Amino acid sequence: QVQVVESGGGLVQPGGSLRLSCVASGSMFNRYTMGWYRQAPRNERELVAQITTGGSPNYADSVKGRFTISRDNAKNTVYLQMNTLKPDDTAVYYCKASLNFPPYASFSGQGTQVTVSS
Numbered sequence: 001q002v003q004v005v006e007s008g009g010g011l012v013q014p015g016g017s018l019r020l021s022c023v024a025s026g027s028m029f030n031r032y033t034m035g036w037y038r039q040a041p042r043n044e045r046e047l048v049a050q051i052t053t054g055g056s057p058n059y060a061d062s063v064k065g066r067f068t069i070s071r072d073n074a075k076n077t078v079y080l081q082m083n084t085l086k087p088d089d090t091a092v093y094y095c096k097a098s099l100n101f102p103p104y105a106s107f108s109g110q111g112t113q114v115t116v117s118s
Contacts, residue, residue: 001107002024002025002026002028002097002105002107003024003025003026003107004022004023004024004025004095004096004097004107004108004109005022005023005109005110006020006021006022006093006094006095006109006110006111006112007020007021007022007023007112008020008021008112009093009112009113009114009115010113010114010115011115011117012085012114012115012116013116013117013118014085014086014087014116014117014118015084015085016085016116017081017082017083017084017085018082018085018114019079019080019081019082020036020079020080020082020093020095020112020114021077021078021079022034022036022077022078022079022080022095022109023075023076023077024076024077024078024095024097024107025076026076028099029073029076029097030053030073031053031099032053032097032098032099033050033051033052033053033097033098033099033100034050034051034069034071034078034095034096034097034098035047035048035049035050035051035095035096035098036048036049036050036069036078036080036093036094036095036096037093037094037095037096037108038089038091038092038093038094038114039091039092039094039111040090040091040092043091045094046060047060048060048063048067048080048093049063049067049068049069049080050069051069051070051071051078055071057069057070062088063082063089066082066083066084066085067080067081067082067083068080068081068083069081078095080093082114085114085116086116087116087117088116089114089116090114090115090116090117091114092111092112092113092114093111093112093113093114094108094109094110094111095108095109096108096109
């Protein structure tokens, strides 16, 4: 079982920045595709950003140019740098580690709250 723990959320004013971190336990971190998802009240969970084992990122259109995902395999950590935050970015942010080969397992954390408000 892989433990996934997010941190770094909080309250920030519109236009501000936050950096989320996610640590996944175990020795296979470099074999996981890592993703950040978010869920706002009354909304479905949506993919925000993802980074492959090779370090290739992709982003939801709503965050392109503002958010940057990165990973440090030596630290079993993935980051989400969020700049120019908007009230619409308010949500619980979840980290997910996914294996893209059998057994195709995935593991998510408990989430971290991000609130963008003046």
